[in-house]
Amino acid sequence: MARTDIGPPDYRLMLPETITSNYGKWKYHEILKPGVMKHVSETGDELYTVRAGSPRLVSIDFIRDICDIADKYCDGHLRFTSRFNIELMTPKKENVDGIIGDLKKLGLPIGGIGDCISNIVHTQGWIHCHSAATDASGLVKSIMDELYEYFTEFKLHAKLRIAVACCINMCGAVHCSDLAVVGIHTTPPKVNHEKLASTCEIPSVIASCPTGAIRRHSDKNINSVEVREERCMYCGNCYTVCPSMPLADPDGDGVAIYVGGKVSNSRKPPMFSRLAVPFIPNNPPRWPEVTSILKKIVEVYARDSKKYERLGEWIQRIGWERFFALTNIPFTEQHIDDFTYATETFRATTQFKW
Amino acid sequence: MARTDIGPPDYRLMLPETITSNYGKWKYHEILKPGVMKHVSETGDELYTVRAGSPRLVSIDFIRDICDIADKYCDGHLRFTSRFNIELMTPKKENVDGIIGDLKKLGLPIGGIGDCISNIVHTQGWIHCHSAATDASGLVKSIMDELYEYFTEFKLHAKLRIAVACCINMCGAVHCSDLAVVGIHTTPPKVNHEKLASTCEIPSVIASCPTGAIRRHSDKNINSVEVREERCMYCGNCYTVCPSMPLADPDGDGVAIYVGGKVSNSRKPPMFSRLAVPFIPNNPPRWPEVTSILKKIVEVYARDSKKYERLGEWIQRIGWERFFALTNIPFTEQHIDDFTYATETFRATTQFKW
Amino acid sequence: MSDQASTELKQKIVDYLKSQGKAKNRDVAKALGEEKKLVDKAIGELGNEGTIEYLYLDGSYVKLKD
Amino acid sequence: MASDTPLLDELEKGPWPSFVKEIKRSAGKSPKAKDLLGVVEQSYKDKITHWKHGGIVGVTGYGGGVIGRYTDIPEKFPNAEQMHTIRVNHPSGWFYTTKALRTVCDIWEKHGSGLTNMHGSTGDIILLGTDTDQLQPAFNTLTENGFDLGGSGSALRTPSGCVGPARCEWACIDSPHLIYDLTQTFQDELHRPRWPYKFKIKASACPNDCVAAIARADFTIIGTWRDSIRIDQAAVKEYASKGLDIENLIVARCPGQALEYDAKAQKLSVKPQDCLRCMHCISKMTKAIRPGKETGATILIGGKAPILRGAFLSWVLVPFIKVEPPYTEIKELLEKIWDWWDEHGRNRERIAETIGRLGLKDFLKAVDLKPIPQMVYHPRSNPFVFF
Amino acid sequence: MASDTPLLDELEKGPWPSFVKEIKRSAGKSPKAKDLLGVVEQSYKDKITHWKHGGIVGVTGYGGGVIGRYTDIPEKFPNAEQMHTIRVNHPSGWFYTTKALRTVCDIWEKHGSGLTNMHGSTGDIILLGTDTDQLQPAFNTLTENGFDLGGSGSALRTPSGCVGPARCEWACIDSPHLIYDLTQTFQDELHRPRWPYKFKIKASACPNDCVAAIARADFTIIGTWRDSIRIDQAAVKEYASKGLDIENLIVARCPGQALEYDAKAQKLSVKPQDCLRCMHCISKMTKAIRPGKETGATILIGGKAPILRGAFLSWVLVPFIKVEPPYTEIKELLEKIWDWWDEHGRNRERIAETIGRLGLKDFLKAVDLKPIPQMVYHPRSNPFVFF
């Protein structure tokens, strides 16, 4: 029988020597240039980190390529960041250029450290998920191509974090990202009446709907359910519990854009991202409407924000009415909340801008 | 037959001459001393206003007394404010001292203008209302006796508005007052099984309960309802629709204190008052526990606030944790919201003070 | 996971699952009147033995392996 | 001899004027007032109210304006058995001639206890305590003298507004006139309850909101302006030279960060597009700063006390509207709101609760308004969107 | 010859590294990767996913760690019929030796498509695409080489933490060790789903929260300190002389208004009782300012994505706790939380939703914590209080 419950390898066996001997002793760091930083220890030791972007969906050959570089310059150690970037670390300043050169040879961008756009936290999409209302990897590639220079250069006043999720399950930190792209359905599930009873438990299906849109089929001869379409908000929860309720639809599916979220506690408490663009139909392979609106938002933010101001802090300062005006994004009835805490978002003051 | 639908008298017939001729032309005002202000018109005209506190529950003889003063100094005109104070107005500076003197002779306090405590907005209580969990007039008298000097002198950095309501129907702006005292029940309704069916519609009674605590009596022979006590939050809505469900109870009734609300849009948007003291049993005729805790809060606020800072703005700046520490009020499980929007009040950041 | 769960308990669980089809650990514990921690442990062992398997879709359940 | 009211007597002491003294003053002439004192003393002893749910009493043709009230201890205090209240609609701005006031006093001396609230918290003159058979005569005499009843029940309630241009330099709308006009126009809605629940209108002529309209009115009208605040630099200099800390107390407190102060030149400037029209700088430097010239109002919807779904402050509905007689646009808006609410509101559901339940979207459609960002603090964060 | 994947080919262009190129690299060796490319191209054509709900697949003894996946067009792409994912638990901090990584690659070359996500957004190594019959052998080889599976289903999910003291000067707790220790301790909870729904643990060693724990973890551990930030005045002078606008960029941005700067003396001081430990001044002046010495963590509860009751950020549960091996207090707290949730939680209800439904009060009692003001932004405003 196989061993079970051994847990992951001990991380201490994975650390490079300079880290082991300076663990917990770091004193300060400096960002030397895009994608390169130096940490200095109380012991006087230094550690240089080079950060490179990654498509995240990578082949084992890609990993082996990176391992080669790590073997060459970093004593066979490397790490990944919480946003899927690759980090190569060395105590030797003289190795930095070699690392950069070799990474570039692999076609990888150097950057993502400091006040810039880092890699996009994202999900499976059409690559692997049955829930997907859009693709994730293709969107990410298209967006990062468009915003490439914001990764490799310092063009912003603060970090800007983007997330892409292929459905509203939001596998990632989409709900608290500076910019977030979310796959959404806009058509109700199409019930497969033949299969439903055999694949799903009808009471669970009915119970799964948060708006109570699902009921037993009105024709008693059909052992299935029906959806009151006007009550459906396309959340997909019924589909999660029952495969016979798919929502995917070539025309109804697309993405929404949310903006202004953050996670850190720096200056302002964490904030949720909020709806900027309710719906853009899927337009693979490059989603040009999505990328251009994101670029527009980034440009306006870059120009209008103050130093150290995250996107959400900027919007908080100028007001949402100004945000919509500056970005030329139309404000629609979809922007107005109608979910559980809706009334808490209604403006209860005469303070607003024109 | 009587005339109907004539509506109230035309206010234009009630205005003093100086107001009629300077209507809409006022330029600025000055607060000359407690309870006295001067308005200056574009025309150069001046109007002096003397404001006096009133118990609000007054006899017709009281009104006649005031009318006498108005006849003497104000050409037979006067007004009341939105907080029940009396205002006597005259274009003649030399009348001011006479007005003050005569008002004082009636035992009325001069003040309530500017950065001070004004009259307490309040309600009926044991004087007239069947819903009352406490008395209003007695509380107001006791509180204003205690805080008298804050009405007649400038001892604060901003206006401080107090409201008293005798039950959670909150007839007044209690939910948005700097300091609010609210009568509350803490015991469930006592159902009068004999009378219920004849005085009330059972389905409406059941439907009236926001927590679903009321159901038909489990004994089928009793045509009445019963209350699942653990679900009852003593809101009194059932009593409002059905007289046979009274909640009043000598030991269970008392008051709660809410703080930090405001209404004006000045600086900060309007704010709700928030729970400071969950329950103080009724202790008539003078409610000493209530008055002393209010005084304590006022004193701490007067000392610790900045100029022009309303009570709620002060708390927002220092944080609720600091408010509870400075006022020595214990924080209890009742302070934590468990109503509809409860989760929105939970602190979702590491930012707090010790 | 040092001491083994009693074979008696495991048998009771298997019997229960036979009658129920699928169940959540906490319902098994309630139905058998056993301490939840013990039931968790026994079910874990039944899993390692290949007697039961885990179901997921609308929540998590265990069932006997067909 | 020991007093009959030892507890209430305590409340005659102390510097604040005493309501007990007032009841006693009336008690001298009115047996009803005397027995009221007894009932209240009993409450002070028992720590419990001695008033019962009111029965249906009123005047011919009206569904409201009177609150019926009976004591539960009539055997002890027979004169207080009936203690009904008459709500009399106040003149806009609560201005009175002594003549008008004395008339009301005389009527109440004849038909009631002689006790009043000046005023009730909705704004009415409250005539406190009379018998059923006195209601119609009292009403008749009131109307003969130019007064009418205020609202109660599931109807429009007595509208009220701040003193406004009558005595305030900041008034952006004519609140007394607007309130008077609306009250006259909607007499039927005021006197004949037919809606799901009560509906209140209040108007403040600037964002200082001196009638607490945003917290207490379903339909809240607040004066404001569209252009820039006006600054008189000479007066700014005067404030500065008198020692006002303009930098810290005015500029730093501006919520829009719209102000800039040049301390050397003692010059204050504003970025009008950043001003939130909060009134702070104006209130504190009233000789130097005033509202803009293009005045009007913001209309907000839904303010109310906590029963049942929690308290609400009114929400922005129309960011800017001109407010000029005959106020047609405002009246039409009110009618549309009432139509929708009357159609969709549940029993005892205020307009805010109906909107909360059915969504702002549907409501906006019904009242012909377009969604705009000014209506919300921020757009939705959740992805549960209907298309 | 025309390409089979004209749409995906578009995504090989442009500067950002291409996932399509990666799939193609694997496609050269693995028929499964090749057919995956075909399925995805089909999706790009049809604008619809071609994956079906996963059936129940897994390895013996575990209830998770594998996501079953089948295409709905197996007739066209038979090698992609089964496309299961294996989640492999990463080493704390995502540090690797190349040896370990190469081992994983070799295993995946043998047992799967050769495609991976480095990493999944919970933090696992995602091995993307294999057949049912390869699952057990792949698992066996992984464990032989020291790797184990991550979580899935209604179980504990793979905990993760920031790089922390391994490379960050601000770390207040040893996030990599804590995460490793918790992961090892709760292996049973990780592999055997039995709860109402998933449960996630994440730890960031300071309030910058570099693993987004507050947004994505039911149980959020964030390093902090109890005493004062430490300021090195010499280094402050250096920042000042290099032109940092300390007044406007640091002091004015401090959310606690806790900082004061004497521009003449170039001296920065703090009122420790007003500091909210937000990290701003520290992050921007890292050579001059550091966290205090009395370090530990704030524990927060309930972060999650929107399904079903809306997204939540984690809420303060324990404002300060010492974080030292063997982390007994934290583990006991977790057990109490799970017991309560397992008992009261409904199916598919995250802990935040259970707390929201039943009230924080009951929850606090169950986990033996006292209510404190730090748990809330502000006390309740409504009067609907249970006693």
Ligand code: SRM
């Ligand atoms: C693989 C991964 C996305 C990725 O590409 O990285 C993923 C993939 C899925 N997630 Fe997720 N989630 C993944 C991280 C997350 C995260 C982020 C995190 O853990 O930090 C979240 C948001 C945080 C949270 O848990 O709230 C997340 C929130 C969800 C939800 C919504 C849960 C909620 O309570 O709101 C669902 C829906 C569900 O559970 O039914 C979900 C469900 C799913 C399922 C299992 C689809 C389903 O309905 O059964 C997806 C399987 C896709 C597939 O075919 O491979 N996934 N999911 C991530 C796990 C990889 C790993 O183990 O490292």
Ligand code: SRM
């Ligand atoms: C007389 C007055 C209090 C006072 O002493 O001033 C008053 C007295 C009563 N109010 Fe009120 N309300 C009075 C102003 C208010 C206000 C303030 C306002 O209008 O600006 C409010 C808060 C604003 C609001 O409407 O939300 C108010 C919110 C309530 C409520 C809660 C309504 C809600 O939706 O939350 C109730 C309960 C009800 O309607 O069943 C209520 C009910 C009552 C009743 C009718 C009791 C009942 O349950 O039937 C009270 C009759 C008392 C009596 O015996 O005389 N009263 N009531 C005020 C009316 C005087 C007047 O006409 O001028």
Ligand code: SRM
């Ligand atoms: C007479 C009255 C209007 C009326 O139609 O009756 C009135 C009259 C004035 N108010 Fe007011 N306010 C009156 C109730 C209010 C209310 C409503 C209330 O208290 O229920 C508010 C909102 C209170 C709140 O936010 O909770 C109110 C918030 C203000 C403010 C904003 C204060 C703030 O800092 O938030 C100002 C401006 C200021 O004080 O700097 C103001 C200023 C003024 C000025 C200076 C305006 C003027 O130039 O005439 C008036 C006299 C000043 C004073 O009393 O200090 N008035 N004022 C009301 C007097 C009530 C009383 O007897 O005390």
Ligand code: SRM
């Ligand atoms: C490597 C990584 C941790 C890890 O264990 O993997 C990391 C490392 C550092 N973070 Fe971070 N952060 C990392 C993800 C995050 C995240 C999480 C995320 O993006 O999903 C956040 C929260 C983002 C948010 O609020 O939405 C995060 C918010 C910060 C902040 C606060 C930024 C702010 O102004 O809100 C700082 C301080 C700063 O930048 O001044 C910071 C600072 C740092 C420092 C300078 C700390 C240090 O001295 O080592 C590190 C390098 C700086 C950089 O990348 O600019 N790190 N950092 C993560 C790199 C992700 C990447 O590849 O881009």
Ligand code: SF4
């Ligand atoms: S976000 Fe939705 S579609 Fe994308 S991986 Fe997660 S569950 Fe699947």
Ligand code: SF4
């Ligand atoms: S998609 Fe959501 S709202 Fe629509 S029927 Fe399914 S569960 Fe209900």
Ligand code: SF4
């Ligand atoms: S607050 Fe309650 S008790 Fe007081 S008058 Fe209003 S309804 Fe009656």
Ligand code: SF4
């Ligand atoms: S007092 Fe309120 S909660 Fe209690 S039974 Fe009556 S309606 Fe229900």
Ligand code: SF4
């Ligand atoms: S609301 Fe404005 S206009 Fe009306 S009285 Fe108050 S300050 Fe003057």
Ligand code: SF4
């Ligand atoms: S009115 Fe308020 S927002 Fe406008 S400039 Fe003055 S202080 Fe600023």
Ligand code: SF4
């Ligand atoms: S969370 Fe704090 S301690 Fe951890 S890596 Fe980020 S900045 Fe460093």
Ligand code: SF4
């Ligand atoms: S850590 Fe944040 S709150 Fe504390 S002093 Fe620095 S900037 Fe201010």
